[in-house]
Amino acid sequence: MDGAPLQLNKYNTKAEIKENNRSQWAKKAEYFLAVVGNIVGLGNIWRFPYLCYKNGGGVFLVPYLFFLVTCGVPLFLLETALGQYTRKSGIISWRSLCPLVEGIGYAGLIIIIYSAIIYIIVLAWALFYLFQSFSTVLPWASCNNTWNTATCKEFDKSGLSANRTEVENATSPALEFWDRRVLNISAGIDELGSLNWEMALCLLLAWIICYFCVWKGVRSVGKVVYFTVSFIYIMLIILLVRGLTLPGAKDGIIYYLYPEPSRLADPQVWMDAGTQIFFSYTLCIGCQTTLSSYNKYTNDCYKDCIYLCLLNSGTSILAGFAVFSTLGFMAYEQGLPIDEVAESGPGLIFIVYPYAISMMPLPQLWTFCLFLMVFLLGLDTQFMTVEIIMATTTDLFAHLLQKERRLQALLLLICIFSYLLGLPMLTEGGIYIFQIIDYYGCSGTCFLFIAIFQSIGIGWIYGADRFFDNIEDMIGYHPGYFIKCCWSFFTPVICICTFIFSLVDYTPLKYNNTYVYPTWGYVLGWLFCLSSIIFMPLWMLFRLFWAKGTLCERFHSLCESRLQQSKNKIRVKMDGDRTAHKSRENKITNVTNR
Template identity: 55%
Template sequence: MTRERRRRENQMKDGNRGQWANKTEYFLVVAGNVVSLGNVWRFPYLCYKNGGGAFLVPYGLLAVVCGIPLFLLESSVGQYTQEGFITCWRKLCPLAQGIGFGQLIISLCFFIYILIEAWALLYLVFSFRSQLPWASCENTWNTAQCLSLQTSTNVTANQTNTTSAAIEFWERRVLAMSGGIEELGSVRWDLALCLLACWVFCYFSIWKGVRSSGKVAYITATFPYVMLMVLLIRGLTLPGAWQGVYYYLYPDLNRLANLKVWIEAGSQIFFSYSLTIGALSVLCSYNEYNNNCYKDCFWFCLLNSETSFVAGLVVFSVLGFMAQKQGVTVDTVVESGPGLAFIAYPQATAMMPLPQFWTVCFFLMLILLTVDTHFVIVESFITTVIDLFPKLLRAPLKHKIFVLIICLSSFLIQLTLVTEGGIYVFQLIDFYGSTRVCQNFIALSQCVAVGWIFGADHFLNIIEDMTGQRPSVFFKLCWKYIIPLLLLISFILYLVDYKHLRVNNWYVYPDWAYALGWTMTLSSVLMVPLWAAGQMCLTPGTFRQRLSVLCRPAENPTGRGGDKFGTEDICSDSLV
């Protein structure tokens, strides 16, 4: 046992949180978290849908003025306070601790994305069959309207009353979709076993905290890049590939006048950079105080955006090949979300020589991309709860038991997602639990708490003390003015353009489901004002005195820099 390992284990026994074993493990875990499923299907689809290469303009601009500043804010807060995403606000601005509770609810909603991992695992199992089941109509679940892969290449795009074998496999075999959320039906036990396997892997990835998750990341964060490069080379050598690449990158500059394009670009930044869910703060809280999080921020954001761009090349080169094979245009074979990952791409790989090999490569990449994000979100949730109750849960044995309880209870609750009506539950939580309103409000609250209450200048001083580099005044302007203004505009446009969720453009949820959805949305949004109001009522003194106490840090984080940063008078004079 090395001296460093003894030191880390002694820290855990003494009740300390510990730190990353080395910078490499930290980099791999954060990289695995920010590079996820959204890079493979969400970014390429949005780019295609919103003007091709023209989408890169709002995406790049919003990455600079929103993505990077918020990434730096969240990572710096975690590294400075060395706490989870709830207790970190106690050490910055107790009045804003409701932000952390709102993030806790959003992170719970993000637990559902393990279902995508379970779907991919089931597809991976079927990929080893000699005849891929989504390529033919000779299966028990197929209907008379089924169109096999061989037949579909000879039909026109306008043929109606037919369904591709890939769609029937997805809807009738994998999901076995019922008529709606009112008809949950029975549990799909093959999917349930896949879900159980995913939760077991998650448990053993995080049961020892960052000591185990850092080791797992050596595989889960690097292997997807190997698969991505393999699929890119194969995709670009397919006939018709460049037709798809051209469709992906061709700029339709007229689309830049559409505000919806800019909103979806901003939504993609939040989604792919893992902003507002608390994961970045938790991961960076295990860093040493003097880690250069300022430089890391730029590298992580650059890695994420470049991966999204390359993933677009992979996806659309294959879709171009598929369009040529079927004699249709690219826009008739691409769909967003699960449609792209579980219908279009599997169908395309089935057309290639050695289809099993390429399908295995794709779904292995998909699983590992999802694994990283999932276990980081669960680890962030667990770390945050343990930081709330350190004496009760931080001991190594208690930590392992608590992780087991969280994973087991999550699996049992998520059995509803693998029923025949589970896809309706999944999409309801996805649409309302982690909607743009939740993330925008949390981001706005963070900017107000750090930029106006704690003080942007104080925060820049802290980053300079930690990293030895003072961030540009541009970040101060973003936190105080630019990001809040953009988020308010986005929120107003969301309300103006709001439409109820529908599945497959025809299924309308019952009223109680929409009420449940809005309850999920408001539960995270209202945490911020309700916590602030509650603390103002419980704190003794005049209104001014209470506000002064709640705006001032409860304690000096990490025991450093208190006098230097003026934490005794940290509350902004404009507010108190």
Template identity: 65%
Template sequence: LIMRNFKLAYPDSERIDTGIKTRARGQWSSKVEFILAVAGQIIGLGNVWRFPYLCYKNGGGVFFIPYVVFLFACGIPLFLMETALGQYTSQGSVTCWRKICPLFEGLGYGSQVVVFYSSTYYIIILAWAFFYLFSSFSGELPWASCRNWWNTENCVEFDRIGGTRNLSFMENASSPVKEFWERRVLNITGSVNELGSLRWELALCLLLAWIICYFCVWKGVKSTGKVVYFTATFPYAMLLVLLIRGLTLPGAIDGITFYLYPNPARLTDPQVWMDAGTQIFYSYALCIGCLTALGSYNKYNNNCYKDCVYLCLLNSGTSFVAGFAIFSVLGFMAFEQGVDISMVAESGPGLAFIAYPRAVAMMPLSQLWSICFFLMIILLGLDSEFVGLESLMTAITDMHSNFFLQGHRRKLFLLLICVACFLIGLLMVTEGGLYIFQLFDYYSCSGMTLLLFALAQSICIGWFYGADRLYENIVDMIGYRPLTLMKYCWKYITPIVCIRLRVLCTPASDLPLTSERRKETL
């Protein structure tokens, strides 16, 4: 199993057969398709709703210090490792490990289980976003006032500066945007034991999301490579529009100051370093096999090293710029309400479906900015979703290529997976579905899972297959020697960092699943 001089060298007949299979499974039509597909996968919702909040929470500008440390110690080395393995073997995440080191083939199976679970729950966010997008096409945003049938007597509209009422002094008061989210969109029940009835409007939005994903992937990289020209680039146009709009709002400078103001004392807090490390794993789609699958469709001599460095810089740069777009708007909202920005800053779904919609409701032409924002959310989530689905299909078809590459079998099997995931997802669009969603989010793709995968991959490459051997494989593909630090990261630095992060990641308390704690779980 530990192959000292292993190289994927085939006899002439096997080379011919491998070449035929490579053409049958497909390749990217151009390098641009690969770049956009990977960018679409790694640049997602976490760049918009998680990274900026972590900066604000963990010391502003000083958060970039641990972030950059983990980027170069784990992010780029693992990113290059996975992409290079796919390109070198021309195989998905399961058969790739089977060729490299059969002892670690289970890593491929485990990563695809994570992808399946993630694909099942991640698309629920798109269903919510579609609901908000369709609701934005109205004379008045439905979450802007308390004059709707779902509002309660406790609903209080936020007055602009100079108003006579202040929500902070009213007990049991709730905002119209929160009531829209909890009572109109979710109609949420009191606990996970009360699933309630199906929210048919959300179910239709979920069906729409799955139909789009299916047709983005149904022809493999032939269709995926074309779709990403739009889905991976248009969010940048929306982000630019929202950034320009945000920077022109009153209070924007205060929001950006809160986002970046450095607090060096926070560097002594282990939580800051843990947040930086887990953010790298989340935002770079590491250890789930997607990068291996996408790299497997490259030509053998593609410069994967340069691609990986540029993509990593693009990903981190997008996160940084997104912080300006988000916190300029949050600064405006704090200015309008006359409160500290800490009262309005949120992360995750709480930012996308409560904080930001509340802010756009205060702007002139609020419907336009709402449409722009939720279009961006949908496209950011959509390409991450269908590229993950492509990774899953690649892994399965490579294991049984003689069967799935004939006729329409691949398309039918893809349809079966989409239908199965849709049916499971219906549980998450019931009235108690948010609790099921939180369970999937908390356990299926946790930081602990990714850390264990990263540690196992590093040990496999560094000590079984050989860091020097993979390094020479990359030299053989790109024609020159990458930074020597990479092979030392694979063998020593990355495993040590993963072990250290594992020590810092103390077991969290059970996820709260009662209605009284909904605000915290969002």
């Protein structure tokens, strides 16, 4: 059949042997754990629970599951099957399958580079908190520190109302530790100030750990994930059990899942559900394509896709119970409504949750467990991101990076260069830079734009039927017909509608809902956003302009699979070699008979 794996034998050409010489996962479990480590990240803990609470509790699962079925699973399968079929990373896989949409790979690579630079900043923060957990008194549990102000108050149930009356705009010690000790935040982005050398050392340590996780390529990544993924779930279960045994935990769970059917009429709820799917499953940036490229050709990627999606969403829901049971305890201790302590993003992990843990018995132990889990969650995603950058670069410049020594040198340069680019985000105004890159450079708008091109590229340009045949060639059967309908109709239409709504409902970025960025800050943010998505339409125009023939001939040529053409040429060459070999054998036989 077309696209079938070519068997290695004495007739194989050098080109074919080189094509089949790609590294593979030593075991199926390594691939499975690697993908779990990549998709199960901080978004499962600091984003999903808050969105669920904010957007109608249990009702939020309706739009969430809708986007999961119509966009998440189809795109996850698309990327996984693409990498396994082409056995290449993002850029080369699209070039091999459909050169016209090769820009998808470049757009994803730009976003991955942004992610590699900013995501590890979170790991540096987690390491800093991890080291602080060894203190006799947790520094964010007390106002008796040099960085605390006169408005700092340690709220408790008995003295809450009095504290609020005495001090207007009172702040918690956890908030002041975050703002004045960790970030040492300035008044705005135009006041970068000095570098926090302690955070710079934490960032350096994070990059060193990341380097050694990736330095042997897929071989070392496959071994590291056994520990990191297993330990993450152990820590999550420990924190869940501990949270459920606390007073007030029941109230937290009720707030987390309390259904509000009226929220389904709010378009923003559906927007939040869609963007959460793209964030949580790391879609549209080539991660799944690269990781699956190390699979065996006959691996059942369809079943893997279903199992991994169920596991990821299940982890998000489980994390919500762990988070809100603890927040319920915090609200109980302070006598506050839970909606005054629930937050999303870094505020949940670095302000609210640590403060809640500081109220428990043995707070140092639970703090250590929390930030070790946070670090490992981020580490998995981070070193997978670096591995994807390495794999993409290796595929693009295979003729220059054949020796392992050169690969390790390239990895070292990537780590050093990324570390230096991350240092400005550890200055007094660094959090503003971090937020701009995160909000615009790695935004849902970019993901939606790429998703539209991906689904149209496979569903209409390359052809959903042809891609279904390619999948059947690998796994022996067709996926469900619904998947094909999603690629061709449902996914692109839903993504286009969501993309339009995101532009219509656009709200300018603010830090902590108070600081308004200067105009040049917003311009810089949109440049980050456009730097990735502009690759797709520009690349299509570039390839159409430089191709030969009429416009129709150029279009049809660029829609043809280079991979299939290459395999057909190899087969022709193999058939010629076989014919020549049989001809020589016949001559020898004739001479012998004579």
